[in-house]
Amino acid sequence: MLTQFKTIALIGKYASPQMEVTLPQLADYLRALGHEVLIAHNTADQLGLLHQATAELSEIGERADLAVVLGGDGTMLSIARMLVAHDVPLVGVNQGRLGFLTDVPVETMQENLTAILAGEYVTEQRLLLHTEIVRAGETIFSACAFNDVVVSKGGMGRLIEFEAVIDGEFVYSQRSDGLVIATPTGSTAYALSAGGPILHPTLEAFVLVPICAHTLAARPIVVNSHALVELHLVHADDASVHFDGQRQWDIQIGDVVRISRAPKKITLLHPKNYSYYKTLREKLYWGKKL
């Protein structure tokens, strides 16, 4: 197994004092098992570990065979966006509350990782979205999203009007607070609050969920992941596009937001006993078995 995951990167949540103990412990543990350990430079800096082997994220993408992320789902989202062009599988370790993406509890981190390194894991491929913002025919911004792209009204609070075009075909005009375009991963995040369905992670699909649409008959649409979605901003006092709720870009009337699947998927590794539906039940407070 050492051949499979020779070099392991450790990446911690930004500015999280909780991992001062756990992350160095994990580094030691993995080195003791014979792995090369690279600590993300930012993380090492925050934790005073710059004397250990560190690497920038881009370097991690090149050199690591596995990246272990300690933090919450938010950390996983940003790391996944940055590593999506590479082929490094990710393991998410949560430091408290079970996450959709960070399903390994810090308490059982060593056992779980030992098993994963021994080849005892479940693999999941997850879709990401690639977005281009086009103004007057030029791409002025592009970004990736793991959960969702949200086109929304700004701070003035007035609804926006846009036209949705899918694969070149006019779909609808909408006056609303905005629209969430979510991957299966993001379908349990903001899209769910906006009234969207849950998409199983194996689906080659994404979902368009209107936010407070003016038309009462507006409904979420699940489209094929190979669809090209274009949103033409027709009217707005102020509007912006949000990526995983972590990055933001302001748009103007006439701009086109062009969304398609990212060329590569992200690979997640889970312990063998991982169950997507169990996570759903716990996160959404669904009832127990009768």
Add this chain to the structure above:
Amino acid sequence: MLTQFKTIALIGKYASPQMEVTLPQLADYLRALGHEVLIAHNTADQLGLLHQATAELSEIGERADLAVVLGGDGTMLSIARMLVAHDVPLVGVNQGRLGFLTDVPVETMQENLTAILAGEYVTEQRLLLHTEIVRAGETIFSACAFNDVVVSKGGMGRLIEFEAVIDGEFVYSQRSDGLVIATPTGSTAYALSAGGPILHPTLEAFVLVPICAHTLAARPIVVNSHALVELHLVHADDASVHFDGQRQWDIQIGDVVRISRAPKKITLLHPKNYSYYKTLREKLYWGKKL
């Protein structure tokens, strides 16, 4: 009937060239019937009618026996907020699309008004909301709303956290995009888009509608109009309070938004054949009689 509505104010939609013809015509018509006509100063200014009898809105509140508003529902909202302290009944004339508040079509304006002035009308009393924003124990802002008060996230797009307290009792904590507090009048506006119910105008009630709440079990609550609703902002990157979607005030963590019914109601006059449910059907595109 002249005794009842001796002085009639005419108020036009801001900067609307459509009424250049209709408003002076209506003024002439009413004067010909023997009424004193006061044109809102702003309206007269825009239409070049400053040579006619004009009055500021505050003066209209004092002197007019009836105010005829030409415009759309948006104009009615702002005029109603400004006249709520007075006892001037309003008639709403729409210049195109039927409104919830502007139910007299401009085409039949003269017939409808003649009938109304002859005592042929239906009276409706409508609730408004009074809001105070309290910071460190001091009221730093107060405003009225006819449709709704919306406490919402700002342009950064991150959800806000607040506690709702009704009549001194803790109701819930909520992480969401915001909360709409709507009157029966406002229940068919933004609150409806956010998933709220329709409240019949005769109800002494208002409704709290969460916007994209993080908790899936969050639901709209209709409360007694005599309730005092207090929203304590617990967490937000940026947040603001919107009044009828027309005025806005930024709030900070720790601020309390205190909402109660306004001391006075607004009186609307409708033609005899007015039907609230007919308006609903037309505006919401409900099906026809089978």
Add this chain to the structure above:
Amino acid sequence: MLTQFKTIALIGKYASPQMEVTLPQLADYLRALGHEVLIAHNTADQLGLLHQATAELSEIGERADLAVVLGGDGTMLSIARMLVAHDVPLVGVNQGRLGFLTDVPVETMQENLTAILAGEYVTEQRLLLHTEIVRAGETIFSACAFNDVVVSKGGMGRLIEFEAVIDGEFVYSQRSDGLVIATPTGSTAYALSAGGPILHPTLEAFVLVPICAHTLAARPIVVNSHALVELHLVHADDASVHFDGQRQWDIQIGDVVRISRAPKKITLLHPKNYSYYKTLREKLYWGKKL
């Protein structure tokens, strides 16, 4: 206080072995305090207490100053329907899970009742619905409901079509699985599952909630409790009317279901620390205070 609640009726959930111990204990306790105790005849029969003073429900309505119901919300619903013509206040004791109507836990039953009998209580008046089913001009059935009246499709599973008329005015035609008409009390029961809002118990209102309406723009409407709602069944393979989910009457095409508020309200007594919103939070699993 003995003067206020001299005679106390005890009514148990139908065929519930749990109360074999608690109900006789409570009877003894109340007699020891000097109250006359009447056990509902059915309850006494089931618990082998026919040697104690018993009474039919109609007699309880005449003679008791207070009725204590041991069971769940379902028991409260049926007892309330039967006692609504009388003026006996009710106290609900739950035998396990907190109920919306049965808010006194069996564990603290004696303390809570002692306090209530001493005048330490909160009073709530709750609306009921009165329904008549009219066929060819004749009322062929009438019944009361505390939670809701549900007009619904039958076992064949095909949608029904009906026209809703409120106060003589046509409101809409609807093709749906049915319609829930719920009181504030019932707004947290089936109506909530069907997408309706929560109505605070003090509201003089009821709510019409469509069940899986064919028209996507159909929405719940909250109407004044003084409204007369008439539903005309226009098309159905089979259809029936349900009262609190406990009674049922089949209807045919052409039948009219006429719903209005019952002439009298039911009075509930709660311990002083009763909080409607606290019950909501617990029953709906809303989040805790931040």
Add this chain to the structure above:
Amino acid sequence: MLTQFKTIALIGKYASPQMEVTLPQLADYLRALGHEVLIAHNTADQLGLLHQATAELSEIGERADLAVVLGGDGTMLSIARMLVAHDVPLVGVNQGRLGFLTDVPVETMQENLTAILAGEYVTEQRLLLHTEIVRAGETIFSACAFNDVVVSKGGMGRLIEFEAVIDGEFVYSQRSDGLVIATPTGSTAYALSAGGPILHPTLEAFVLVPICAHTLAARPIVVNSHALVELHLVHADDASVHFDGQRQWDIQIGDVVRISRAPKKITLLHPKNYSYYKTLREKLYWGKKL
């Protein structure tokens, strides 16, 4: 092109007098073009066309190269279920209102068919569901569905309780009026009324939509079409399973409803200008282009 669609079957809506003129006309027209025409035996019987070449549906499945269905979506559903084991593509002709499946208007039937027969068409493959009802380990009933399988409460109106298991994994227990399992085709039918999302026809997926679930956090889940969904009926007064709203089978406590994709898809042919999104807009009354 005659080689491609040599033999064409014509199938009419059951007992529909409207097609007395159109269907024989179409038969003559197609014969004049040189095609062999088979009229479904039932249809021929109803229209007095037994002297023409007729065939049972099973024979049509074997012999026809194309089946033209005149009727509405309901007719298409039942014909598709019957022909799914064969490889006959279908064209749907509507006799009035545009259908999701019957998108050729009767008025332009001849032009549209002429073009389709000339190879000017768009092909769509649509998923169907296969259901088995298992009692005590034995399959006691099986059926196909094109739109949806609905497990629901019966005429007594009491909610049912079941456990959902997907690919052998427990997903949730649910107390509700029932559950809709819909194909992409069925996602715009009953599932939509129950709050489900729209699934684009190209998706290899189906959706589970709860009907009036008791748990407020229940949400629609879109699963991979290769999933095996099993619903274990845990409690019910009466319950049944509905297939496309056209067939029905009663189930009992302990029964398992086992749902998976049907082995074969149905092929639909559309005129070249067919647009799924255009149909959506028209059927759902979505707004026009701004």
